[in-house]
Amino acid sequence: DAGVTQSPTHLIKTRGQHVTLRCSPISGHKSVSWYQQVLGQGPQFIFQYYEKEERGRGNFPDRFSARQFPNYSSELNVNALLLGDSALYLCASSLVLGQGAYEQYFGPGTRLTVT
Amino acid sequence: KNQVEQSPQSLIILEGKNCTLQCNYTVSPFSNLRWYKQDTGRGPVSLTIMTFSENTKSNGRYTATLDADTKQSSLHITASQLSDSASYICVVSWGGGADGLTFGKGTHLIIQP
Numbered sequence: 001d002a003g004v005t006q007s008p009t010h011l012i013k014t015r016g017q018h019v020t021l022r023c024s025p026i027s028g029h030k031s032v033s034w035y036q037q038v039l040g041q042g043p044q045f046i047f048q049y050y051e052k053e054e055r056g057r058g059n060f061p062d063r064f065s066a067r068q069f070p071n072y073s074s075e076l077n078v079n080a081l082l083l084g085d086s087a088l089y090l091c092a093s094s095l096v097l098g099q100g101a102y103e104q105y106f107g108p109g110t111r112l113t114v115t
Numbered sequence: 116k117n118q119v120e121q122s123p124q125s126l127i128i129l130e131g132k133n134c135t136l137q138c139n140y141t142v143s144p145f146s147n148l149r150w151y152k153q154d155t156g157r158g159p160v161s162l163t164i165m166t167f168s169e170n171t172k173s174n175g176r177y178t179a180t181l182d183a184d185t186k187q188s189s190l191h192i193t194a195s196q197l198s199d200s201a202s203y204i205c206v207v208s209w210g211g212g213a214d215g216l217t218f219g220k221g222t223h224l225i226i227q228p
Contacts, residue, residue, distance in 0.1 A: 004158070033213035042119075042204055042218030043159070056214030090158050092213070104213070106151075106158030 002026070004093050004107035012113045013081050021076040021110045025093030031055075032074040033104070034066055035090040043090055049074055078112075086114045117142040119207050119219035127225045132195055136222045138188040138205030146210030150179050150190050153202045153221065162190070162203075192224075200226045 005024045013019050025032050031050040035043035048056035049068035063079045072093075078085055088109045096102050119140045128134050140148070147166045151159035163172040163179040165188070171180045176193045192199055202221040209215045 031213070040220070042206075042220045044218070045214050045216065048213040050212070056212050058214065088156065092158075094213075103161060103164065104216075106160070108158050109156070111156065 004091055004105050006089075006091050006107040006110050008110060009108070010111045010113075012115060014115055015081055015083060017081050018077065018079050019081060019112060021078075021089050021091075021112070022073065023076070023091030023093075023107060024073045025091075026105055029093035029095050029105075030072055031094045031096065032068055032072065033092045033094075034074070034076045035092065036060070036085075037088045037090055037109070039087075046076070081114045083114050086112060088112075117207070117209070117217045119205055119217050121203075121205050121219040121222050123222060124220070125223040125225070127227060128195055130195060130197055130226050130228050134192050134195060134224065136190045136192075136203050136205075136224070138190070138219060140186050140188070140205070140207045140217070142207040142209055142217050144209050145183060145186075146208045146215075148179075148181055148188050149206040149208070150177070150188075151204045151206060153204055155201070159204055195226045197226050197228060200224060 007022045033048040034046040037043040045058040047066045052068045066076045068074045090109045091107045092104045094104045122137045149164045150162040153159040165181045178191045181188045202223050204221040205219040
């Protein structure tokens with residue numbers, strides 16, 4: 001079975017542009033979460049979607065938005081890119097929303113560079 | 116404020132040696148603690164998940180311990196291999212969804228031949 005997949009692998013954008021990152025969860029997983037990981041830091045939570053509804057939002061500006069599709073895949077959109085948005089963007093999927101020691105599986109990430 | 120502190124920040128050891136990584140947390144309430152291994156430029160991979168009632172958990176050469184009273188955890192790596200070179204991230208959960216996970220900054224481990 002395929003794990004969590006993300007596309008693209010790498011991306012270079014210019015300040016002010018818009019970017020869309022994509023994630024496909026493990027088959028049967030209904031929850032998708034997005035994280036931003038700046039070099040040398042741990043991942044920072046951005047969004048969680050479960051059954052196509054937003055179930056959690058981290059401390060990120062409104063320039064960040066996301067959605068989950070009927071097939072449970074997800075998109076993360078970032079508008080008006082800033083240099084500080086350069087990071088590894090991770091997607092994670094899980095079977096359930098949470099409430100305990102549920103396993104969360106991470107994708108390989110999308111490396112975004114803003115110049 | 117929920118926090119997870121990891122030490123050391125970085126560590127270099129020779130292949131075949133053992134090492135122990137530390138994690139202290141102030142997350143409350145506590146549901147579970149996870150250790151992840153993250154290769155450079157890749158997504159984290161789960162090593163162990165421990166709940167409040169578990170003191171130790173092993174995954175091959177990796178053994179995690181948890182002291183919920185002192186709010187400390189350790190990850191012990193036995194007979195290190197070159198492939199163990201990675202960042203090891205401690206994550207503590209209060210039991211909610213993904214927004215309930217607090218990540219440490221990780222320990223960067225380098226195994227030298």
